[in-house]
Amino acid sequence: MSADDGGFGDGVATSDGDPRVLLGLNAILSTLLGWTIIGGLSIIDVAAFSLLNVATAAIIVFALTYAVTMR
Structure with missing residues (x-):
């Protein structure tokens, strides 16, 4: 390695990441949050x-997260 290498921190700072990984994580976390939301609403009988309700909540959370985070 040469002395002018920026190092790991500079490499991470300039990387946009793989969009498939971001979408996959968003889908998994949105599903877990949707499951939690519907589970909580079912406890209080709402x-x-x-x-179907979990999938709907997950899709809504996924779409909102995608819309907010995309530039």
């Missing part, structure tokens, strides 16, 4: 805990 919404039924079903796969």
Whole structure:
């Protein structure tokens, strides 16, 4: 390595990352958050805990996160 290498910190700072990894993490975390939201709402009898409700909440969270984070 030469003396002018920026190092790991500079490499990470300039990397945009792989969009597939970001979308995958967003999908997984959105699903977990949707599951938590619907689970909490079902405990207080506001919404039924079903796969359709969890999927709908996950899609809404995913879309909002995607819209906010994309430049």
